[in-house]
Amino acid sequence: MTVERYFKDRGPELKIFRRMVSGEEPRRILDICADPGTGKSWLLRRMVQESGQAGFPCALADFAPAWQPGPIKLMRELAERLGEECFSDFCTQDALYHSMAPPPRPDSEPPGRVDLSDSDFRGAQVRDIAGRDLYDIDLHQHRPPTAAEAERIEHQLSAAFVRELRALAAKGPTVLLLDGCEHIPVETADWLSRRLLYLMRDTPGTWWRLVVVLAGRPSGPRPAFQPWADWRGIVCALDRLSDFEEQHVRDFFQQCGLYLEAAEFAFVYRVCKARPLNMASIVEELLGGRR
Known part of the structure; x- marks a missing residue:
């Protein structure tokens, strides 16, 4: 299933993202901390799609038990996806x-x-x-x-990476998407906070159009924005994603070739409206039963 064809709803979250990218929203960090199965990864991939369609740099890093990069490896990954030509010194x-x-x-x-x-x-x-x-x-x-x-190596590379990231954001919208933040290694979470997020907080006028989106479950060593009073002006925090509207769930099933009776759909909607993972699983089960 492609994001472009099957993605539905999440208008409130995308509206915040679009306002951040356009500069209408002054906050630069979107922190999505929600339960598993609620569509965080799906939403970030839609942000990748929108960024690509608009033609501005976007990098998605997806932390997982099998991929837990240290700070230098993460910088290398982000530089590659944003465009190595923009990170020549790094x-x-x-x-x-x-x-x-x-x-x-x-x-x-x-x-x-x-x-x-x-x-x-x-x-x-x-x-x-x-x-x-x-x-x-x-x-x-x-x-x-x-x-x-080791500290000197990291410091020199971090200084080059952050300097060139700032220069890239000065030219136009630049998006960093970090998914699966509950799996981020402790040293990488510490680097992210010290080398980037704190700088964005303490020098807000110098980051121009950089948008950082963090998504993950409420666990693990993910960056914590405490005390909240220090971060209120730069972080938009979401502790859940909006429910799907009934018509969007119906459209999804119909696009997959499934037309449910009213009573069946009412039950499915109650199960799916807050957990799109359930929606995909039910479609898979129903289609599998037809084969």
Whole structure:
């Protein structure tokens, strides 16, 4: 099922999003904290679709038990989806840190290409080259970076990423969508708060048209906007999504080729109006019974 064909309703939430993107709504962060099965992921994918149709940069990162990136990997993912050409400094530094050629191998070691794309800098040695600290990868030393070295790497990459993200948002609407925030790793949630959300709160006039949408269940280490008085002017918080209207549920079933009697539909609507996951499951069951 495609979002474009089957997406229904959620007008109130999309209205908030559209007002944020257009600049009519001064708040820059939309925090959706709702129960599972209520359509958070479906809504964010509709936001991706609308952003694409309008032609402005949008990146969706979907945290899950199988995908829990650290801060640097998340920045890399967002930069790639927003357009690496807009993050040239970040990408250059990231490439230097992750893709420097290893030293020659001993004769006793079989040749072969080493993939450093997910390197966590084990065995990194710091060298000062042209006034900039670079990390020379030494695969034979097997020394993890010190805490200070790891912090310096993250700080340099974060500074470049945030600077270029701010510049991109100065040109026009830019959207970051973070789904499954209940699965976000603790260190990544901390990075997101310290390096981005706090900056957006403390320097609101410099972020122009950047919109950040966080969606997830009310659990896990997701960023918390406390005390609320400090965030009221920049965060729009939703603790539930609006119910589907009766006609939208009926339209969904009819688009799927299902026409229910009035009594059947009344029961289905009570079950589905707040949980679109139920709506999709019922359609699947009913269509399966016809085969």
